[in-house]
Amino acid sequence: MKKIIALLLALVMVVGLCACSVSKTEETKPAETKAAETNAPAETQAAAPEAAPVEISLWTYPIGKWTDEATVSALLADFNAAYPNITVKVEYLDYTNGDDKVNTAIEGGQAPDIVMEGPERLIANWGAKGLMVDLKDIVPAGTYDSIISSCTSANGEVYEMPVCMIAHCMAINRDVFEAAGALQYLNEETHTWNSVDDFFKAVQAVYDAGYDYVGTIYCGGQGGDQGTRALITNVSGGTYANAEHTEYTYASQENAEGLARLYAQDGINFDTAIVASDEIQNFVNGTFQMAFCWNISQEVNNADALGFDVLPMAFPSDTTPSLQGGIWGFGVFNNGDAAKIEAAKTFIKFMTEDDAQYTKAVEATTFAPVRDVDGIYATNELFPEYSLLSPLMGDYYQITKGWTQARTEWWNMLQRVDASDGSVEAILAEMTAAQDAANAAAAE
Amino acid sequence: MAKNNVQYSKKQRRLVMQENIAAYLFLLPFLVFFVGFVLYPMFMCIYTSFFDATMGREDIFVGFENYKALFQDEVFWIALKNTMVIVLVSVPITCIFSLWVASAISKMPVAATSAFRCIFYLPVVTGSVAVTMVWKWMFNNYYGIFNYLGKDVLGILDKPINWLGDPKYALGCIILILLTTSVGQPIVLYVSALDNVDKSLVEAAEVDGATPKQAFWKIKWPQMMPTTLYILVITTINSFQCFALIQLLTSGGPKNSTMTIMYYIYYNAFKLYKYGYGNAMGVILAIIIAILSAIQFKAGQEK
Amino acid sequence: MKNFNRLDAEQRRARIYSVFSWILICVIAFTFLFPLYWIITGSFKTKQEILSSTPVWVPSDWVMTNYQNLMSKRSAPLFQLSAFGYTITGPTVPAAIRWLINTVVMSVSSMLLTCLTASMAGYALAKKRFYGRTILFSLIVCAMALPKQVILIPLLREMSALGLYDTIWAVIIPIVGWPFGVFLLKQFAEGIPTEMVEACRIDGASEWRTFTDVMFPMIKPGVGACAIFTFINSWNDYFMQLIMLMGTDKLTISVGIATMQGENSTDFGILMAGSALASVPIIIVFLVFQKYFTKGITMGAVKG
Secondary structure (H helix, E strand, O other), rough: OOOHHHHHHHHHHHHHHHHHHHOOOOOOOOOHHHHHHHHHHHHHHHOOOOOOOEEEEEEEOOOOOOOOHHHHHHHHHHHHHHOOOOHHHHEEEOOHHHHHHHHHHHOOOOOEEEEEEOOHHHHHHHHOOOOOOHHHHHOOOOOOOOHHHHOOOOOOOEEEEEEEEEEEEEEHHHHHHHHHHOOOEEEEEOEEEHHHHHHHHHHHHHOOOOOOOOOOEEOOOOOHHHHHHHHHHHHHHOOEEEOOOOOOOOOOOOHHHHHHHHHOOOEEEOOOOOOOOHHHHHHOOOOEEEEEEOOOOHHHHOOOOOOOOOOEOOOOOOOOOOHHHHHEEEEEEEOOOOHHHHHOOOOOOOOOHHHHHHHHHHHHOOOOOOOOOOOOOOOOOHHHHHOOOOOOHHHHHHHHHHHHHHHHHHHHHHHHHHHHHOOHHHHHHHEEEEEEHHHEEEHO | HHHHHHOOOOHHHHHHHHHHHHHHHHHHHHHHHHHHHHHHHHHHHHHHHEEEEOOOOOOOEEHHHHHHHHHOHHHHHHHHHHHHHHHHHHHHHHHHHHHHHHHHHOOOOHHHHHHHHHHHHHHHOOOOHHHHHHHHHHHHOOOOOOHHHHHHHHOOOOOOHHHOOOOOHHHHHHHHHHHHHHHHHHHHHHHHHOOOOOOHHHHHHHOOOOOOHHHHHHHHHHHHHHHHHHHHHHHHHHHOOOOHHHHHOOOOOOOOOOOOOOHHHHHHHOOOOOHHHHHHHHHHHHHHHHHHHHHHHHHHOOO | HHHHHHHHHHHHHHHHHHHHHHHHHHHHHHHHHHHHHHHHHOOOHHHHHHHHOOOOOOOOOOOHHHHHHHHHHOEEOOEEEEOOOOOOOOEEEEHHHHHHHHHHHHHHHHHHHHHHHHHHHHHHHHHHOOOOOOHHHHHHHHHHHOOOHHHHHHHHHHHHHHOOOOHHHHHHHHHHOHHHHHHHHHHHHHOHHHHHHHHHHHOOHHHHHHHHHHHHEEEEEEHHHHHHHHHHHOOOOHHHHHHOOOOOOOOOOHHHHHHHHHOOOOOOHHHHHHHHHHHHHHHHHHHHHHHHHHHHHHHHHHHH
């Protein structure tokens, strides 16, 4: 027995040693030991005279293919060809545990150097806590004028270099809707519903065709709550926050009526055990006939598993639908190490300045670019279809103060509504309670 | 020994010194870890609970504000209630169930006894994450096995139940999973306790015409008291610590129906960044556990 | 005669009861085994079979896709050793393999460290008279009942101040500091006659020799129990691992699988493959050392 184990161990070690590589330790220690350490390698590294090696960390949320290892490795290879001295260590986050991980790491003193996410986290959350670096000096003047205000905090500092954007939409299983005769209620050309009433008729038609789960209001957590927010405010014509982004306004009579109508509709169920990612999977595998948390990235990432024709749709509205925008970009954490901040900025500039590289970076997100570039998505078949929805993008209210608290309040409110009798009064009461708590956080 | 110090001669005192030094040298490796990473954090926990501590700024002293806020926090009370429900339901069930299983399997042939003991212990070694994942699938609203059994096989349900998404059932489901992962150790303990019962006493009682029932309660049960006490204590600690189940299955929802103190501490610390508040909650929980353990020990000693 | 009848009825009832309990135990045992069966078969099912609302009891065709997906999802170096400014980096392997290695290294090191520190401390507490003994012992008993979650925030801050956050040590150290092992071995050492220790001392053996040559061999069964407890506890110590580890190459298998859940919420195929990978090794260890496990558990209780 012992001999066998010893033999196995030896084998493993030999294989391991043959395939392993020896490299110099990169800069990973905190700032104070830095001077001593960088001296040693610098002497032996004559090839790069003034570029001391730096290791920075990049954490990405699932933004299109930015959590796909192969895609990101290719982008990093481009970067390292130009800057061999900067090592980028990547960690991939998800929307279920990602925030906890970043928050733990911040408290653990190991916040990432670069994080790729949207303004709701970079500005309203970590930016507001003073943890981010102002990126004004690397944002070229004039290029991002239309969008930069969404990436700027209340004190005028830019905490996010925008990379891409998209209008979040919903989607339907076109095959099922066609079979149920529900396509008459929508316009396939413009990807809009004829009216709110027609949306409910369509749901009823699909339900009557034998599908219990047409659409699901998921509220097991905050993940993908843009879908439920947009659905409710569009159906009712209400608002979520005021135009100045200082206060939440969703506890209104019309929003309560809209939600009550959804509550009462056959085929629309509440599910307090799932979040958007579950909803998407249930839509992709045919359990649900509609997804409220959809965008081009979902269709690209689930291309293999989709066994039916997906039709992206705007949310049902009696006026012009107002879609939730998503903006994503890079933010830099202030870790108190000037060399790392510099390297992080170098990385961001590299990914965003040059048109060819920017195209690659954006195409990896599968979303739309935030500045004009020629020839982007030239070979992508889905992109033109989804671009039709972009003009419907509404107010980017996710940077309202107290956003983290407000999100939590929102899904908890939906859970309470699910347990209520579904009357307008009950819903309005729950909405008001949630809104008060959110506004209290916004006022802090 | 220390009180009589005065009467010690020089040599004796030197010996006492030596003994002390030796003892502390033996204790040193453990004390480094224990004091540094258990006692010190405990002290810091109490200390920080008097501060408004959050991310990205210095802590601010607030006195008892955190505790005051805690007692006004509705969710805290719900969490406390749920935690107590979990403990008060799962501890007695675990004890009674494992006693029953143990007494049934201990009468079986040796091979069967050890096979069953092994099976009941399996969920413990499988690990909380793997167990949670598979139960999550079995409880799934759309293609879980429970809805299939209830609806299509037994016909009890006319409509699938969203087990983990329904405030009526979610906590029950959590307790059920907790039970399967916590009976393993008590069963092993009871089996060996039953083996160790003084056989001659039982035989003597049977000769005297005692029924098996009487023999069990009058002879065996008192001898198993220490084991029962031990089981009570470990199961209580175990139920308090149930965290992975909540975090991976329900995140405290729906409608806070599965929110426990343990998860609420985590939630406050890493979602709302209220470190001081989380610590205050930890202190309260520690006090509750201390009281409960004290009661259990007292009860055990009296018997 | 009457008496015989009574016994007869009694015996009959006892027999019925024992048959009945046999059946019931079998049914319950089956439900205990079922989740494990579901994990293993689930990991070999196709997507359609997993999502079917009528459960597929046995996969019709055992596919490896779930394992392939699990393995190709994330990668990490097999190992990393750094010393004197140089880092030896192993070949890149699927992250799940690295997670398994991390878990083994972590569990074994906490087991060895705990056994060493706890047997020394247990001996001192049981056989030495020293100042502060009562206080120390009551602190140990108190700390044992306390859930670790209570101290998570200060512990995290402490680990980060020491630069140990996101290293394996941040998980190992709290386990070694946890006083259960000391408590257990103190009870064991108390059972060893003091005369034996004293005889050894009188023969002129040093304190350390007394411990290694006399004490340690006598409390070996207790050390075994302590080792088993620590190993299982650290293998399944999800909470500390979740808080203290972050990097893909630092995770343990439990946290790794939990992370996968965040990414593939309802892809139960990949989750079952991960769960199988996390649980099967330890189940095998358990089955092989089953006798020692049960012995260890009971000894822990009897002495504790």
